[in-house]
Amino acid sequence: MNVQNIVVAGKSGAGKQPRVDVLVQTYGLRQLATGNIFREYLGTFNKVRGDAKTDGLWTDGKFAADSAIRQALSPACAKAGVDVDAAMLGFKAAQYVDRGRFVPDEITNALLAAAFRAGSGKGFVLDGYPRTPDQSDFLLALAKDCGTRIDLVLIVDNDDEAIVARTIGRRVCPNKSCAKVFHLEFKPPTPDGKCTACGTAVVLRSDDTEEKIRTRLAEFQSKALPAIQRLSAAGIPTVSVPGNLPVFTDQAVQDSVLAVVQPALRS
Ligand SMILES: [Zn+2]
Structure with a gap:
């Protein structure tokens, strides 16, 4: 069947990435990860941030009108050869990220929508989104508006203690073009x-301390789980796979994913 989009959900550290890899390879989809989207748009804004006059575009948590932001960013964008709308999204996200503040749904949704529309025509494995019930509603409306659909939610299930153990052992490649x-x-x-x-040389991420892991686990319960329930309630088939396998090989991961995903997609 023609698979359009799949949402992969699970606690941070549950083991989503190997399952995402299976779906990408099996169904010819592309991974759309919120973390990467943020990095992309922040990177676009960073190309012009030294040159652009952004004073007064964000006051007391309120943005100036989009037209005013576009106008302020335009000269620097033209000079650097970057898309002004992409730079505007990066500018908005940066106001929160720079201050270490929670990025509101409205901004996250705008970035996700821009990336989703830019890649429309090719299906996605969504990773890290939706994370709140409002984001779920937004995604369903966006998919409909783009003439596509969400075929399935795959939950990677893992218990908290296993996740803490897994995450503390995680290492990442700091080379941005690799990030393995x-x-x-x-x-x-x-x-x-x-x-x-x-x-x-691989590194331990600063986010991978036990305290930060436990904060993320609590957030999953309070926000991301209701987000998934919202998709299920909207009729999206929802299946789950165990995050821990007795034998953790690529083949075992693939078998366990396809054993639940294929029947769910056919039904
Ligand atoms: Zn690497």
Whole structure:
């Protein structure tokens, strides 16, 4: 069947990425990860931020009109050859990210929509989105508006203690064009701690401390789980796979994913 879009959900550290990889390869989809979307648009804004006059465009948590923001960013964007709308989205996200503040749904939705529309025609595996019930409603409306649909939600299920153990062992490739993820036990880097794809020394992310992991686990319960329930209630088939497998090989991951995904897509 023609698979259009799949949402992969699960607690942070549950083991989503190997399942995303299976779906990308099996169904010819592309991964659309919120973290990458933020990096992309912030990167676009960063190309013009030194040159653009942004004073007065964000006051007391309120943005100036989009037309005023576009006008302010336009000269620097023209000079740098970047898209002004993309730079505006990056500018808006940066106001929260720079201050370490929670990015409101409205901004996250705008970034997701821009990336989703830019890639329309090719299906996505959504990862890290939706994370609130409002984002779920937004996604359903966006898919409809783009003439596509959400075929399935795949939940990667894992218990909290297993996640804490897994996450503390996680290492990432800091090379931005690679960003491969490893695990000291389950998917190790080279014996001398280098990325198997590009040879950069892998690192522990600052987000991967136990305290931060437990905060993210609590957020999953309070926000992301209701977001998934909203999609299920809207009639999107929802299946789950175990995050931990007795034997963790690529083949075992693929088998466990396709065993539940294929029947759900056919029904
Ligand atoms: Zn690498």
